[in-house]
Amino acid sequence: MSKNKTYISNLTLSAMFLALCIVLPLLTGQIPQIGSMLLPMHIPVLLCGLICGWQYGLIVGFIAPLLRGAVFGIPVLYPNGIAMAFELATYGAVIGLLYAHSRWQCVIALYRSMIISMLAGRVVWGVIKLVLMGISGDAFTWKMFMAGAFLNAIPGIILQLVLIPAIMVTLNRTGLVHFRHGTAGISEGRVKNGM
Secondary structure (H helix, E strand, O other), X not given: OOHHHHHHHHHHHXXXXXXXXXXXXXXXXXXXXXXXXXXXXXXXXXXXXXXXXXXXXXXXXXXXXXXXXXXHOOOOHHHHHHHHHHHHHHHHHHHHXXXXXXXXXXXXXXXXXXXXHHHHHHHHHHHHHHHHHHHOOOOOOHHHHHHHHHXXXXXXXXXXXXXXXXXXXXXXXXXXXXOOOOOOOOOHHHHHOOO
């Protein structure tokens, strides 16, 4: 594919992922008990970083919570929307960078990239939240960080760890996304099958 076609394709896909970031929370919001715990905006951002590249993942991740906050008032822009913008931008950038520079691209590399990006995003969220809460004179404790970053997010983390690899394996099998083969001890057939 030519550079221009790749650019247009990535731009179009990024717009679709951004739209999903806006729409998916409307669907999960119908489940009041765990709707926000499912982290619906994270999935399109992570997929954008994987499929389009780290630059697109970073931009979509940063814009999505701010745009959604401006349109729907959720998340509230200060401090939650701003902290989420940095968090999601980190997810999109880190997963895109790590996966693109993996020795081979398969489910193992995908999980490694996902887990590192999820940890990095939560650390960035905690730092930004600490700064913003400090500016407004409110406390942001370790307990609040652990609850917001991990404990309350368990359903969303599980959903991401199941859904994103399943989507990528399906896209690989249909030929829309290709796992790259390497010489790291995984046979070509297993990589093709996403194992």
